[in-house]
Amino acid sequence: MNLSAQWMARGAALLLAATLVSSCGFRRVKYENPITKDTQQPDKVLYDKAVRDIEKNRFEVARITLNTLINTYDTSEFLAKAKLAIADSWYREGGSNGLAQAEAEYKDFILFYPTLEEAAESQEKICMIHVKQMEKPDRDPLHALRAEHECRQLLIQFPNSKFAPIAEQRLREIQEVLAEGDFRVGNFYHTKGSHPASANRLNALVDQYPLYSHADQSLWLQADSYSRMGDRFKQKTVDSYARIVREYPLSPYAEDARKKLKEMEAPIPEADPVAVARMKYEQENRDKPGIASKAFGFMKRGPDTYAAAKSGSPTMTPSRPTIPASVPTPEQIAAFSGEVTATTVQDPTALEKNPDARQIQPGTGPAPQPGPATNSQNSSSSKKNKKEKKEKKK
Numbered sequence: 001m002n003l004s005a006q007w008m009a010r011g012a013a014l015l016l017a018a019t020l021v022s023s024c025g026f027r028r029v030k031y032e033n034p035i036t037k038d039t040q041q042p043d044k045v046l047y048d049k050a051v052r053d054i055e056k057n058r059f060e061v062a063r064i065t066l067n068t069l070i071n072t073y074d075t076s077e078f079l080a081k082a083k084l085a086i087a088d089s090w091y092r093e094g095g096s097n098g099l100a101q102a103e104a105e106y107k108d109f110i111l112f113y114p115t116l117e118e119a120a121e122s123q124e125k126i127c128m129i130h131v132k133q134m135e136k137p138d139r140d141p142l143h144a145l146r147a148e149h150e151c152r153q154l155l156i157q158f159p160n161s162k163f164a165p166i167a168e169q170r171l172r173e174i175q176e177v178l179a180e181g182d183f184r185v186g187n188f189y190h191t192k193g194s195h196p197a198s199a200n201r202l203n204a205l206v207d208q209y210p211l212y213s214h215a216d217q218s219l220w221l222q223a224d225s226y227s228r229m230g231d232r233f234k235q236k237t238v239d240s241y242a243r244i245v246r247e248y249p250l251s252p253y254a255e256d257a258r259k260k261l262k263e264m265e266a267p268i269p270e271a272d273p274v275a276v277a278r279m280k281y282e283q284e285n286r287d288k289p290g291i292a293s294k295a296f297g298f299m300k301r302g303p304d305t306y307a308a309a310k311s312g313s314p315t316m317t318p319s320r321p322t323i324p325a326s327v328p329t330p331e332q333i334a335a336f337s338g339e340v341t342a343t344t345v346q347d348p349t350a351l352e353k354n355p356d357a358r359q360i361q362p363g364t365g366p367a368p369q370p371g372p373a374t375n376s377q378n379s380s381s382s383k384k385n386k387k388e389k390k391e392k393k394k
Helices: 003-024 042-055 059-072 079-093 095-112 117-132 142-157 164-192 195-208 215-227 231-247 254-263 273-285 291-299 330-334 372-393
Strands: none
Touching: 042 059, 042 079, 059 079, 079 095, 079 117, 095 117, 117 142, 117 164, 142 164, 164 195, 164 215, 195 215, 195 231, 215 231, 215 254, 231 254
């Protein structure tokens, strides 16, 4: 047995052992939000009992105890903690149903207690609920979009919270996954030869997620797509190459972009020093996938976020649909000076007598049009038909 097979066998054994331990309930995880006040009040006794049940994974019993506390002692000082513990019990229980219930309970807690420190923690848990359910970049992005929205909401609503830096890094990782999905679509269009669709998708990607790890490659493919769409898009091609040189100066595509700009006789911009410092920091601090990730990555449901940026401000505005550059704008339509005319068909039997244009093979010429003689024959035949109808009526 070679070394890689031994590593895979050991990893499988460890994974199986961890699954058995967690399923049997041997592990006891301490509760994050206990009440440190030492008192023997009845409501405090109920709360402590519920916390012990949560730590032992007896979630249903814990929720019954906490609801008893809330309904019996409606003026208790521990009401907020009890409501948060109910949400935490659903969060720990997991599963699609448990996480949905936890999200609803956390949102209720933020609504009733927005000034407590635990409100920011609740918003962070809501973000994590959708992070846990995220799919790989080539699959349904629903939970990734929801996670992006909830993490962004934490930074907006609780900017000074201790959870804000965590949420900021989490947002970079989520946007890495969303950008990777858009990149795969744009690369598919580029390979297929649908260059307007490719340029539109990649342009929106780089504008929305400039911290994406393959933003430089996206700009390179975008410039190539514009260059294949005709001379009308030459300036957009130049802008894409110039953006690589200016905003991603340490990219492996930067030197080739300079050569392209020189061939097109376009000005070559200077590298942004802020971009240089950011890319150096990313090269020194970017995570690398481990052996287990490479060996068992295909078994993992969620995406890999090791390539996500570690610095820079994530995008705080939601993405909007974009219009491809090949589609004329209202200003271009208004400036159109050509004339388009249309005439009505005088002969009502033209569709029946003339050949169908759809059946004509390409390159054989247009369908024959009826001449003046044909029109006169048609008009005379229609007059005869009218006379025969009048005679029959008489």
